Amino acid sequence: MSDPIPRAGLTPRFWERKKLSALSPQEWEALCDGCGKCCMNKLEDDESGEVAFTRVACRLFDDATCRCANYDIRRQFVPECIQLTHETIANHAYWLPQTCAYKLLWEGKTLPEWHPLLSGTAETVHAAGVSMQNRTIPEFEVSEEDWEDHIIEEPL
Template structure:
């Protein structure tokens, strides 16, 4: 993974949008669950960041995933995430855009959060628990 250049690293992202939805972690068990409450910059139609190059100006806590940080962030990465799969030595799914050559294949496979999210500014943080969802796989 650390031999990939920046464009190759970025190409691993399948565009599912799952990393851009807020998660909740149980303090006692460490279990992380996904909510449909999305980062304010997530475009619900494309499942991509609407301002990726400048995202840290608007969302300072946005995590930068790199080969060096993947191990410490692995616990919240989606099960279908290419970064996670490659790190774990597993192959990409056949719907991954690098395999299909089509960025829409992730949506057609039903593994993205397309059309499922609500913006975080519409939901009070105390109510995120009401928006827990199963990861689309």
């Protein structure tokens, strides 16, 4: 399978030389490892603020590719979908998966060896067992009251 995120032509290891705020739109998108965890519905404890990931996928999530089926116009269908940017990451990092490149770099950490920018292929995230590929349930198949029954440990 080819990489759905255009990574060709990017400066090697650009993320090590630039701040998140200095990334081009293509560089920003290339940071996405394609795990699909951000597209899973989450449960947040009102008292502790702790976030639990579920395997209950957004209605636009494609379980086979770990991609949004309508990424460019997703907010038309899912208005609550958060558009992560360097300006908004400080407000949203707490609910991003522990393995998320955006979160890791924002925290001053390095990318994992399976990240497509290091491995050269989008398949390594799946091979490493980090992605949600073939592990989800569509949100329209389970009531919100039952999401708790589908909590997953993070990281996978």
